[in-house]
Amino acid sequence: MFRRTFWFTAGAAAGVWATTKVNRKLRQLTPESLAAQAANKAIETGHRLKDFALDVRAGMVQREAELGEALGLEAAPADRELPAQRGRAALGNTPYNTTHPHAHPTRSYNRNEDH
Template structure:
């Protein structure tokens, strides 16, 4: 019974090691490298979009605060009448 347990443990660990090594080797192929670079660029583009959206929101909010504090509330393109 003990030997069967250790045999099963060895087979399981061996299978996991082979699987991890296969995944690592696949990442080193040109296709794997291209996928990694592509995923990284997509993540970078999403981060830049989020950042610019945050900056626009903050800019709009700050502009509103400045207009209220200076008494220039209204449409920025039209003078108040």
């Protein structure tokens, strides 16, 4: 009698354990869960890339200082910023295309405009 009770309880426990494992795995494979996992991996990869870029930048600054010292150049500040990106003002303030000889002064020349 005790032997049957033991095996019945062991079988029930194994069934509950297996059902729990299967349900947990099924929840991990839902589209929402997969999307969340992918987003977390992307964020983690972004952090790793950022850390790598910062390490490369620090190495560049260190190497530049070493080269400047070896060549006897004036040492530049170690944490100087990169130059700002140029905008359209650097290209000139011409509102029209000056490369075409018949360009209208108030609008750009587009030969496909009327077609």
